[in-house]
Amino acid sequence: MKPKVVVYKRMSEKVLDYIRESCEVHYFPGYKEEYEAFLAALKEAEGVLGSGLKFDEVLLDQAPKLKVICNTSVGYDNLNIPLLKERGILASNTPGVLNDTVADTIMALMLAAARRITELDQFVKTGGWSENGFSQQQFGIDVHHKTLGIIGMGGIGATLAKRAHFGFDMNILYHNRSRNKAAETAYHAAYCTMDELLAKSDFVCVLTPLTSQTEKLIGKREFEKMKQTAVFVNAARGKVVDEKALIEALQANEVLAAGLDVFEKEPTDRSNPLLKMPNVVTLPHIGSATAETRMKMAQLGAENLTAGVHGKKLLTPIY
């Protein structure tokens, strides 16, 4: 008999067929709308595949046969790792396969915020571009040859450093839990304290995972330490930043602009003041969302899932 698994995120038929070769798939792409049926399937499931769902004690109690939880994301702040370990449940994520795509998104945010792309796009589309052209007040700032500070020099951080160093002649500073010698050698990235990074960087990009140590890592104090001309970019998790402090820093012109792929609450409320600020470029958490990369993430998740339920070694285990 094939082991039962629950897939709670929309997947291509190709990936679902791959899983079906060795598992009985219970597919809930819109699990919130059919939560009762989803919970019933979870009761019998040995494996789960998807992203974002918080597996707390209450939910895990509904899944007594679970052997493995596979995230189709590199971030795993939805998982309570000590609790999973305690219950003998394995877990996997999707590191590496999304580095290039997310680094591309971050470069796009940096360029869009610095060169005011979304603001000027609206200017043109709403008929603001007249015979008189545009004013100097609409000039942006350069990205090339500036200093980029990366907080969290892991897989995505290093891939961003590569683009910034080779493509934009940027000077790279970074702060991380430990030294990343490979990035130091390859991209001339200089390790420094958080405060030094904040004071010297023209672009500050946060790329740490969300953990109890990184929640609100960037707050009032950190924004005050940044240059007034700094562009702040968050493509990690919204809760790594104190969003209220970011709003206040932008309102007080303590920083120049921001590029945000993630928010404290997602989807963010339409009343969020950040959405009214022309110097803030916003995206709906689509850092890794290209067709090619989402396919790779789903396939890697599926391979972890089938390995896990059949007692084989996970390809990309979290622990």
Ligand SMILES: NC(=O)c1ccc[n+]([C@@H]2O[C@H](COP(=O)([O-])OP(=O)(O)OC[C@H]3O[C@@H](n4cnc5c(N)ncnc54)[C@H](O)[C@@H]3O)[C@@H](O)[C@H]2O)c1
């Ligand atoms: N916006 C998106 O769509 C998107 C896509 C992928 C990843 N992410 C987020 O980006 C995060 C990073 O992804 P990654 O693949 O580069 O992970 P990674 O594990 O390779 O890198 C994270 C780095 O952060 C460092 N770090 C952890 N805690 C720290 C702390 N307190 N201070 C300083 N450094 C710290 C780690 O040492 C590591 O080098 C993910 O956890 C995820 O939350 C977002």
Ligand SMILES: O=C(O)[C@H](O)CO
């Ligand atoms: O962590 C990740 O991989 C991204 O946020 C996509 O969910």
